[in-house]
Amino acid sequence: MNKFKNISVRPKFLLLIFIAVAALVISSAYYELKESEKEMLQLMSNEAHSLLETVLVSSQEVLYASNEVEEEIQKRLLNNANVIKILLENESINNAILTRIATENEINRINIFNKNGKKIFSNNSEKLYNDVPVEYINNNLTPIFRDETDTLIIGFRKARAEEGVRYVVAIASNKNDAIVLNLDAEELLEFKRRIGFGVLIKRLTENAGVLYAALENYDGILAASGVIENIDVVNETPFLSDAIKDSTYAWRIAEFNDAEYFEAVHPFVLEGNIIGLYRIGLSLEPLNLINERLTRRIIIIAIMLFLFGSVILILVFVRQNLDVVKKQYQTIETYSNKLIKSVSDAIIVIDSQNKIKELNEAALNLFAWKYERAIRFKINHLLTSGNCDEIYSGNEAIKQIECDIKGVTKYLLISKSTFVDEKENANVVLIIKDLTDIKKLESQVARSEQMNAMGQLASGVAHEIRNPLNSIATIVQQLDKDFEPLENKEEYHKLAKIVYKEVRRMNETVLNFLRFSKPEPIVKNKFKLSELINSVETQYKSLLKEKSIELIIEQEWDGEVNWDNDKIKQVIVNLIQNSIEAMENGGEIKIKIFNNKNSIVIEVGDTGDGIPTENIQRIFNLYYTTKATGTGIGLGIIQRIINEHDGIVTVTSEVNSGTLFIITIPQN
Numbered sequence: 001m002n003k004f005k006n007i008s009v010r011p012k013f014l015l016l017i018f019i020a021v022a023a024l025v026i027s028s029a030y031y032e033l034k035e036s037e038k039e040m041l042q043l044m045s046n047e048a049h050s051l052l053e054t055v056l057v058s059s060q061e062v063l064y065a066s067n068e069v070e071e072e073i074q075k076r077l078l079n080n081a082n083v084i085k086i087l088l089e090n091e092s093i094n095n096a097i098l099t100r101i102a103t104e105n106e107i108n109r110i111n112i113f114n115k116n117g118k119k120i121f122s123n124n125s126e127k128l129y130n131d132v133p134v135e136y137i138n139n140n141l142t143p144i145f146r147d148e149t150d151t152l153i154i155g156f157r158k159a160r161a162e163e164g165v166r167y168v169v170a171i172a173s174n175k176n177d178a179i180v181l182n183l184d185a186e187e188l189l190e191f192k193r194r195i196g197f198g199v200l201i202k203r204l205t206e207n208a209g210v211l212y213a214a215l216e217n218y219d220g221i222l223a224a225s226g227v228i229e230n231i232d233v234v235n236e237t238p239f240l241s242d243a244i245k246d247s248t249y250a251w252r253i254a255e256f257n258d259a260e261y262f263e264a265v266h267p268f269v270l271e272g273n274i275i276g277l278y279r280i281g282l283s284l285e286p287l288n289l290i291n292e293r294l295t296r297r298i299i300i301i302a303i304m305l306f307l308f309g310s311v312i313l314i315l316v317f318v319r320q321n322l323d324v325v326k327k328q329y330q331t332i333e334t335y336s337n338k339l340i341k342s343v344s345d346a347i348i349v350i351d352s353q354n355k356i357k358e359l360n361e362a363a364l365n366l367f368a369w370k371y372e373r374a375i376r377f378k379i380n381h382l383l384t385s386g387n388c389d390e391i392y393s394g395n396e397a398i399k400q401i402e403c404d405i406k407g408v409t410k411y412l413l414i415s416k417s418t419f420v421d422e423k424e425n426a427n428v429v430l431i432i433k434d435l436t437d438i439k440k441l442e443s444q445v446a447r448s449e450q451m452n453a454m455g456q457l458a459s460g461v462a463h464e465i466r467n468p469l470n471s472i473a474t475i476v477q478q479l480d481k482d483f484e485p486l487e488n489k490e491e492y493h494k495l496a497k498i499v500y501k502e503v504r505r506m507n508e509t510v511l512n513f514l515r516f517s518k519p520e521p522i523v524k525n526k527f528k529l530s531e532l533i534n535s536v537e538t539q540y541k542s543l544l545k546e547k548s549i550e551l552i553i554e555q556e557w558d559g560e561v562n563w564d565n566d567k568i569k570q571v572i573v574n575l576i577q578n579s580i581e582a583m584e585n586g587g588e589i590k591i592k593i594f595n596n597k598n599s600i601v602i603e604v605g606d607t608g609d610g611i612p613t614e615n616i617q618r619i620f621n622l623y624y625t626t627k628a629t630g631t632g633i634g635l636g637i638i639q640r641i642i643n644e645h646d647g648i649v650t651v652t653s654e655v656n657s658g659t660l661f662i663i664t665i666p667q668n
Helices: 011-089 095-104 134-145 186-195 197-205 238-246 285-318 320-342 361-367 436-482 489-517 529-546 565-581 634-644
Strands: 109-113 119-122 151-158 165-172 178-184 210-217 220-226 250-256 259-270 273-283 346-351 356-359 398-405 408-420 426-434 525-528 549-555 560-563 587-596 599-606 648-654 658-666
Touching (some): 011 095, 011 109, 011 178, 011 197, 011 250, 011 259, 011 273, 011 285, 095 109, 095 119, 134 151, 134 178, 197 210, 197 220, 220 273, 238 250, 238 259, 238 273, 346 361, 408 436, 525 529, 529 549, 529 565, 529 587, 560 565, 565 587, 565 599, 565 634
Antiparallel strands (some): 109 119, 165 178, 210 220, 210 273, 250 259, 259 273, 346 356, 346 426, 398 408, 408 426, 525 560, 587 599, 599 658, 648 658
């Protein structure tokens, strides 16, 4: 073959190939370097994102903890204020009691003002503390005096007469007096400072590689640590303003003091409100060191690959003729293997000892073998059922046999040939074609042709018979009405009615023949198969129970089909009716439905009397029946309906063991 001729390569082509390999190796090394850098940046991004998420969670916890402590202080002050309120309303309060309450509950100051702003009770009688400025009262207690609220959380206030900060609350009495309590807030403020954002941010910069950390909003930096003198601000940087506006994590490579650094940002959102933007600057020095190491390694690997590729090219050119021969052999072998595997006929290769040497997928499927088992045995050990030994026995080059495989009758065409292998051993090649489906189709086509011919004959005969029958019926009816003999009148009228009844029965039979010969066209519509089966089951439920017959439905497939619902139901009803008539003493009817290669298979079987083997081929013939009252067209109608749906119907039966009808119809 021309395409397998030897190929020779000129020296200039060798140089071009060498250059191409070098370019490929260099580009591959460059690509690997860029991919490694990209992966390292992604790793830094993931780590920075994880760090920021941790900071965000910690910040939320800080705020929640601070708020919880403040709420506890509020609760304690308000509880004491409510006790004092009760005492005041019961007129049981005085300065001594207030002093005792303040001492026992570590409260700094307790003052009670009437609604005119005058102090009426206090735990401290010193004049310095008793003279409360009017503006303080007006600015803080007016809502209570005006009955606008009964509770005020004034919060942190600088001490009026001494150093420090106080935390102040006030409540109203029933006379709109103001009960004011405060305590020293230095410890609370110190606690807030210890757990605040500044501490978190400072701890971040204590890690190696973190250049700075900051919490910033549009107004400026809220808290920061590290070197932040020259970093850009939110209002002037689109990257930062977009990040805080979109509330998403982002990162970038920025320049700082003529050096690049990695910056990751994440908005800090608490209960729907944006507090600010967390920013972390990371040094790229570790990444640069890793890139340098990777660059050196990739260069070394590239050199090694280049040298290795050069050696391979030399070997390729030295052994090119041998490779061409190998390719020829491999191509032919591959082509042969694909041809054998893809062919639809079963192929079996056996040696002189009848041991299987090779077989294709079609053979495994035909005989339902496992490859590992089949290849270890002789063919006569695997084919032991009736007539199957004819597959490998005999000297005919071509023969047709009937063989039972796994309880199913198969019609096979056997082609037999021999060849001698490289070791001078004789081998036999069996090519087996499965004619079973073809036989079924041939049988169905023959039945269809016979039914068409008989249907046409029935149509012609029926037309010739109907007119005389109608005339006879009319005359008999008229004679019975208009004429009466002198003797045996009763017998005369009785006979006339019998004649008329029989004529009408004959006419109905003729009408059935006409319906068969000229059936209505099928009308396909989509429906769920289970709905049809359930309808049939409901229809026959009481009758089957009455006749002691059990109906078993095995529906392995339940989907939508595009058939003529009424005609398919007629098929199943006719088969069930036949089964009922075949089981006078009760029994079992089984309907099994499954999918087989885009076709739906409906099996209807019974445990009735069965059909003799000699009658199996005749049951679909028009007018053939073994029933005293049968017309012989029921199975013919079934055959016609299935044909109109492009389907196949077959039957297997054994006397006294039952009958099984198998219907196969395309789903659409």
